[in-house]
Amino acid sequence: MMCALRAGQRGRSVLVVDHARAPGEKIRISGGGRCNFTNLHAGPSNYISGNRHFAKSALARYTPADFLALVGKHRIGWHEKTLGQLFCDDSAKDIIRMLIAEMQMGGVELRLQTAISSVEKSDGRFRVDLGQDVVEAQSLVVATGGKSIPKMGATGLAYRLAEQFGLAVTETRPGLVPLTLEPSLLEKLSPLSGIAVDAEARSGKTRFREALLFTHRGLSGPSILQISSYWREGEEVALTLLPEIDLLARLKQARKENGRQALQTVLAEMLPRRLAQHFGDVLNLAGPLADQSDRKLQAAAEAIQNWQLRPAGSEGYRTAEVTLGGVDVNAIDSRSMEAKAVPGLYFIGECVDVTGWLGGYNFQWAWASGHVCGEAV
Incomplete structure (x- = not known):
């Protein structure tokens, strides 16, 4: 036209x-x-x-x-x-x-x-x-x-x-398409369906910071749609949640100020409750923060701010915007x-x-x- x-x-x-x-x-x-x-x-x-x-x-x-x-x-x-x-x-x-x-x-x-x-x-x-x-x-x-x-x-x-x-x-x-996950990973993340968070998505040297949405098929939201155009099957996508926060420093501060609280409790102050619970479960850091070493807190921060996922594929032309x-x-x-x-x-x-x-x-x-x-x- x-x-x-x-x-x-x-x-x-x-x-x-x-x-x-x-x-x-x-x-x-x-x-x-x-x-x-x-x-x-x-x-x-x-x-x-x-x-x-x-x-x-x-x-x-x-x-x-x-x-x-x-x-x-x-x-x-x-x-x-x-x-x-x-x-x-x-x-x-x-x-x-x-x-x-x-x-x-x-x-x-x-x-x-x-x-x-x-x-x-x-x-x-x-x-x-x-x-x-x-x-x-x-x-x-x-x-x-x-x-x-x-x-x-x-x-x-x-x-x-x-x-x-x-x-x-x-x-x-x-391109500009939601990414899907293989069944076993999807089952682990299915409780997160419907949650949206600010995130940075990376593939190779390309990165986009916008909203990330967990779906019943995998991952969507603007950051994922953007990175999907650069991602190739077989490659990983790296996600940084809480990209504006020095998470390790925040966890150490929380341990110092109130070591009796659990990691999941601290994460729930920054992330949606279900997402905080997910990381609390997979990181397997039971007990109060006072019992967690710097190494364990660093591993927790790394898992959340350098979360490596390997998508199984995309939703295809059916939902692709381009x-x-x-x-x-x-x-x-x-x-x-x-x-x-x-x-x-x-x-x-x-x-x-x-x-x-x-x-x-x-x-x-x-x-x-x-x-x-x-x-x-």
Whole structure:
């Protein structure tokens, strides 16, 4: 829609084909129905790609301030939550209505519930078979997203079209997705389901500090969704609970001030009761703090602030917010999103190998890549 409105307002004749019953369905469900439509801090460092420089051009030419100007033009109320995340005051549908209105200003035609049977190119023009109709066009823009949330109709169409025209597709996998645990570990942690705590999650050299949520399948919450995009199966995830506290110093202080209390009692002053009880049980430090040596207290602090877990996997595309990987960006011109080897063929948004962090970054990539493409088609 962003690409279409820009191209239409430039005077191009534009048709948008969507197999869904309503436009912008992923916008509608995002942000709890309020759409985290951008992030004030969006920049190349917030994106994962096989070419870390690729996103620079589009992100520089269409910024969060540019999208905010469009939001302001349509008098849509918004507010900032944490970490630069911007949401609609009222409803995500405001963003959809805004995009449709801008498309109408450019004379864009929108066809819903329309499937694509095949795409061909001959004599410099694309022929798109829509079943009961065949459309010819000078340019074809593929903006069909990734495999995430198949119940909404997500498919690998973009990847099939890329391969049809000779473009490489990098490995795809679920991103921004909850992680699952193997049955024996899950059984031990099942009493913690529903508990949320502040935590730092780490995988390799990458770390995120946000909320951690224990679920009946494993781990979720913003910190886990973020780290899931960097984690690979077989690797461990390290968790630091109480990241703002020198826990060893706090435990020693508690031992000095009231050595008769148990470790679990002290932990319950800083952690949810069930979580404190869990560590009290697994650390097996029975008796009062006065009986615990510095070595045992250090081991307890280490277990809580360098908690090493090996996830069994992820919940997959069913709940993943994005798809990592996609159409190889080295085959695409970063200034226009046009396939270098196929004039007139463009790929934008999530289907290319550019994946943002959680918090409005992927929407900003959609707006930016769509805008620069709409300027070029």
